[in-house]
Amino acid sequence: MYIQDTTLSSKVVAQNSEDYKIDRGKNEWVEVLVDCPGAMGIFTYRLPSHLQVKAGDILSVPFGTQIVGGIAVRLLFMPNIDLPKEKIRNIEDIVSVGFFPKFYWQLLNRVAAYYYTPLIQVIRVSLPPGLLGRSQRRIRLIRKQKKVDLEQVNLEIINPETINQKRVNLERINPKQVSWEQKTENSHLDSSNSNEQELLLSDILPFLSLPAQKILQLLQAQTAGDYSFVYLQRQVRGASRGVKELIRRGLVESYLEPPRLARPKLQKAVILINDLSENELTSRQQEILAVLRRRGGELWQTELLQACHTSTSTLKKLAQKGCILIEERERLRTEHSPQTGEDLTGEQVKSLTPAQSTALATIQELNGYAKVLLHGVTGSGKTEVYLQAIAPLLVEGKSALVLVPEIGLTPQLTDRFRARFGNKVFVYHSALSEGERYDTWRQMLTGEPSVVIGTRSAVFAPLPNLGLIILDEEHDSSFKQDSPAPTYHARVVAQWRAELEGFPLVLGSATPSLESLISAIGEQGDWKQGNNKTHYLSLPKRVYSRPLPPIKIVDMRLELQQGNRSIFSKPLKAALLNLQEKRQQGILFIHRRGHSTFVSCRSCGYVLDCPNCDVSLSYHHTEPGAQKLLRCHYCNYGCAHPPNCPECGSPYLKFFGSGTQKVAQELSRQFPELRFIRFDSDTTRRKGAHRQLLSKFANGEAELLIGTQMLTKGLDLPQVTLVGVVAADGLLHLSDYRASERAFQTLTQVAGRAGRGEDPGQVIIQTYNPDHQVIEAVQNHDYQSFTNTELEQRQVLNYPPYGRLILLRLSSPEEIQVQKTAQAIAAVLKSGSGFDVLGPAPANVLRVANRFRWQILIKFAPDALPQLPNWEEIRQLCPQIVSLTIDVDPLNMM
Ligand SMILES: Nc1ncnc2c1ncn2[C@@H]1O[C@H](COP(=O)(O)OP(=O)(O)OP(=O)(O)O)[C@@H](O)[C@H]1O
Ligand SMILES: [Zn+2]
Numbered sequence: 001m002y003i004q005d006t007t008l009s010s011k012v013v014a015q016n017s018e019d020y021k022i023d024r025g026k027n028e029w030v031e032v033l034v035d036c037p038g039a040m041g042i043f044t045y046r047l048p049s050h051l052q053v054k055a056g057d058i059l060s061v062p063f064g065t066q067i068v069g070g071i072a073v074r075l076l077f078m079p080n081i082d083l084p085k086e087k088i089r090n091i092e093d094i095v096s097v098g099f100f101p102k103f104y105w106q107l108l109n110r111v112a113a114y115y116y117t118p119l120i121q122v123i124r125v126s127l128p129p130g131l132l133g134r135s136q137r138r139i140r141l142i143r144k145q146k147k148v149d150l151e152q153v154n155l156e157i158i159n160p161e162t163i164n165q166k167r168v169n170l171e172r173i174n175p176k177q178v179s180w181e182q183k184t185e186n187s188h189l190d191s192s193n194s195n196e197q198e199l200l201l202s203d204i205l206p207f208l209s210l211p212a213q214k215i216l217q218l219l220q221a222q223t224a225g226d227y228s229f230v231y232l233q234r235q236v237r238g239a240s241r242g243v244k245e246l247i248r249r250g251l252v253e254s255y256l257e258p259p260r261l262a263r264p265k266l267q268k269a270v271i272l273i274n275d276l277s278e279n280e281l282t283s284r285q286q287e288i289l290a291v292l293r294r295r296g297g298e299l300w301q302t303e304l305l306q307a308c309h310t311s312t313s314t315l316k317k318l319a320q321k322g323c324i325l326i327e328e329r330e331r332l333r334t335e336h337s338p339q340t341g342e343d344l345t346g347e348q349v350k351s352l353t354p355a356q357s358t359a360l361a362t363i364q365e366l367n368g369y370a371k372v373l374l375h376g377v378t379g380s381g382k383t384e385v386y387l388q389a390i391a392p393l394l395v396e397g398k399s400a401l402v403l404v405p406e407i408g409l410t411p412q413l414t415d416r417f418r419a420r421f422g423n424k425v426f427v428y429h430s431a432l433s434e435g436e437r438y439d440t441w442r443q444m445l446t447g448e449p450s451v452v453i454g455t456r457s458a459v460f461a462p463l464p465n466l467g468l469i470i471l472d473e474e475h476d477s478s479f480k481q482d483s484p485a486p487t488y489h490a491r492v493v494a495q496w497r498a499e500l501e502g503f504p505l506v507l508g509s510a511t512p513s514l515e516s517l518i519s520a521i522g523e524q525g526d527w528k529q530g531n532n533k534t535h536y537l538s539l540p541k542r543v544y545s546r547p548l549p550p551i552k553i554v555d556m557r558l559e560l561q562q563g564n565r566s567i568f569s570k571p572l573k574a575a576l577l578n579l580q581e582k583r584q585q586g587i588l589f590i591h592r593r594g595h596s597t598f599v600s601c602r603s604c605g606y607v608l609d610c611p612n613c614d615v616s617l618s619y620h621h622t623e624p625g626a627q628k629l630l631r632c633h634y635c636n637y638g639c640a641h642p643p644n645c646p647e648c649g650s651p652y653l654k655f656f657g658s659g660t661q662k663v664a665q666e667l668s669r670q671f672p673e674l675r676f677i678r679f680d681s682d683t684t685r686r687k688g689a690h691r692q693l694l695s696k697f698a699n700g701e702a703e704l705l706i707g708t709q710m711l712t713k714g715l716d717l718p719q720v721t722l723v724g725v726v727a728a729d730g731l732l733h734l735s736d737y738r739a740s741e742r743a744f745q746t747l748t749q750v751a752g753r754a755g756r757g758e759d760p761g762q763v764i765i766q767t768y769n770p771d772h773q774v775i776e777a778v779q780n781h782d783y784q785s786f787t788n789t790e791l792e793q794r795q796v797l798n799y800p801p802y803g804r805l806i807l808l809r810l811s812s813p814e815e816i817q818v819q820k821t822a823q824a825i826a827a828v829l830k831s832g833s834g835f836d837v838l839g840p841a842p843a844n845v846l847r848v849a850n851r852f853r854w855q856i857l858i859k860f861a862p863d864a865l866p867q868l869p870n871w872e873e874i875r876q877l878c879p880q881i882v883s884l885t886i887d888v889d890p891l892n893m894m
């Protein structure tokens with residue numbers, strides 16, 4: 001655990017003023033986060049008295065034989081390591097001051113504290129990968145020596161006549177006795193001409209080791225006398241020994257080049273500088289200048305060439321005439337301009353519906369921190385509210401951050417934002433290449449007003465002038481990181497950030513999470529009044545008062561009774577045939593989960609539940625021939641898989657889980673003329689694949705889009721009239737206390753894709769549990785009654801949003817070790833009080849990537865202030881081979 005800065009300073013403040021004065025400014029030690037290839041972790045250094053370091057500064061520090069980049073994490077009065085003080089090395093220099101603004105630093109510390117994660121790991125998620133690795137260590141010649149220094153070490157080398165004498169002296173010098181380094185260091189230097197230098201070097205050469213000689217010669221041969229360390233290492237064997245020697249002799253110095261443009265991408269830009277009169281130009285040339293003028297007088301050469309269908313030689317002639325300037329400029333590798341040929345003109349500012357206007361007005365009246373829950377049914381135009389809330393901010397010179405669940409939904413959303421805000425829009429997510437991420441990150445640092453659209457980790461975007469954060473589809477569980485640590489939720493971090501910086505946070509969803517709902521309407525459930533700091537805004541209708549689509553529930557038990565064993569019910573078949581005939585478009589949703597399934601009876605719908613917990617049992621099948629087991633993931637109850645349904649005796653017990661692939665096969669077999677596009681994690685792996693598949697569909701190249709979860713998130717395709725859900729059951733019986741909430745959200749969202757355009761839509765949901773509370777609520781579009789029931793149940797069981805949970809995830813390649821460790825930790829935890837301990841139990845899928853996984857769930861009431869365990873002690877119970885992740889407020893219990 002990290003003691004934060006504040007703890008230390010408050011100790012000081014508590015002392016009387018005398019002590020205070022004495023201790024003040026005596027931070028002689030500093031913890032530095034080093035994060036470079038081959039070196040990673042927190043290390044303690046001594047602060048030389050002439051350097052004023054603050055937490056968050058970027059430093060250069062010695063590490064082994066290298067000088068590397070690091071971030072000052074905190075200042076210390078006493079070194080906190082078991083080393084004699086004289087063995088602790090000095091930091092070399094400050095590379096960049098105040099790298100993190102104060103609030104940002106506080107934010108990182110808060111994340112570290114709340115999620116029980118060392119600060120270093122939090123810093124790492126906030127920075128683009130390899131940022132510190134990009135600061136480059138360089139070696140340069142020390143050109144001139146101070147005469148006086150040389151004299152002090154008895155080296156009368158200035159006078160050529162004393163050369164022989166010098167040799168003798170040099171040989172006698174033991175660098176350890178006479179610190180050459182100390183004498184010449186910091187001597188930047190007034191006297192002498194370069195002759196002296198040349199003389200000195202050529203003369204010293206014979207006394208140097210071979211690598212040192214070679215390095216010196218390389219540096220001398222170059223005008224600047226300056227090479228990267230890496231280059232020297234490539235050129236000279238034993239370079240690091242050689243450099244060390246040269247530093248010791250004061251002939252070269254090593255420095256760290258601050259992080260800056262890593263190989264900036266340069267591109268030719270054309271700039272209009274002088275409009276000549278018409279008779280001096282050919283009509284072609286006039287045309288080109290006109291295009292350039294229309295586009296603001298500046299364009300990338302490639303774009304101008306394309307726009308005018310002209311050639312570089314034509315441009316060169318214009319440049320010769322002095323009309324334009326062609327110069328190399330850096331082109332940031334940001335995902336910036338939409339792909340060429342994309343038509344974005346259709347996106348106009350819309351006149352708002354009354355509900356949209358009210359919502360917008362409320363948001364715009366906010367001053368400082370406030371939280372807004374924008375609860376708008378599917379297709380109610382939440383995005384339009386975001387756009388209009390952001391527009392005035394940009395004019396004020398502020399930026400906005402828009403967080404979205406997955407890349408899959410960003411192409412459409414970003415297009416809308418780009419159409420509105422042009423090149424002020426940037427995309428920031430982990431699927432960008434390293435270069436793109438790095439450049440986008442730097443672009444954000446400039447502080448120019450911009451709109452950044454990103455996924456979870458973008459909540460750490462370094463925007464200095466933020467005025468608003470929007471979390472779209474705020475209920476989505478991908479905002480939560482399960483592992484590695486910090487196991488943060490972007491919504492929580494966004495809220496802290498908004499509080500620290502004093503601006504509003506808008507959470508938008510058609511199916512708000514129970515957490516956000518409770519914080520908006522209060523635990524008393526007052527839908528009208530809301531809560532003091534949270535505003536509840538509702539968009540209850542679709543735009544143009546379009547109706548929500550009617551939802552038909554198909555009872556698959558009846559289908560079976562009537563002899564239909566296909567995965568498509570009669571009504572769904574009819575609807576699909578209709579699509580095929582009328583060439584209309586539809587979406588087919590398949591719920592697919594890895595290896596885990598629940599078990600249900602195909603005759604009566606009975607689901608096998610755990611006798612001790614309110615969850616369904618999971619089917620476990622480790623290898624062929626092994627016994628089939630059912631197990632509970634909360635309490636580890638297990639039993640053999642029964643041959644018949646315990647309720648009705650039917651032998652048709654079925655494991656649920658049917659993948660897109662299987663559905664695709666069935667479609668081709670039963671509807672050979674129906675064209676479909678698979679849209680799932682298999683088919684969207686390539687960069688740009690989401691956009692490509694969606695535009696193919698939008699262009700009418702298929703009647704059906706089939707896929708998983710991805711389809712549910714914000715797709716706005718007005719021509720879609722049919723939505724089919726192949727089997728809702730997989731969603732209803734996940735062994736998780738959130739199963740119902742997630743099922744309701746997913747089904748409502750996917751249903752919401754139908755009938756968004758002028759043609760009315762319809763939804764068909766197939767299930768073996770037509771009477772399930774979730775199915776009924778979805779069918780009636782009744783969020784309120786669903787959440788009322790669900791909240792009651794959560795309260796009784798003390799689950800979130802009432803109680804809180806911490807999940808310990810253990811994993812190891814050693815099956816026995818991880819189980820033993822889990823048991824040992826659970827035993828210690830159970831001796832504590834103020835919280836319940838559930839488990840240890842093996843994870844749903846015991847083995848993943850050859851690691852065996854166990855977990856322990858801790859449940860407590862937030863107001864009971866439990867004596868939470870000391871995590872350091874718990875960590876110590878883990879042998880090296882077992883890793884432990886503390887998942888605070890876990891969402892994914894698998
Ligand atoms: N005031 C308006 N007038 C006309 N059209 C509008 C208006 N507001 C939004 N729209 C259009 O309505 C459609 C649905 O809006 P949008 O995608 O923002 O809905 P949403 O609330 O985000 O839905 P979901 O939660 O299902 O993603 C979009 O095509 C949008 O351009
Ligand atoms: Zn049965």
Ligand SMILES: [Zn+2]
Pocket residue numbers: 610611612613632633634635636637
């Ligand atoms: Zn159980």
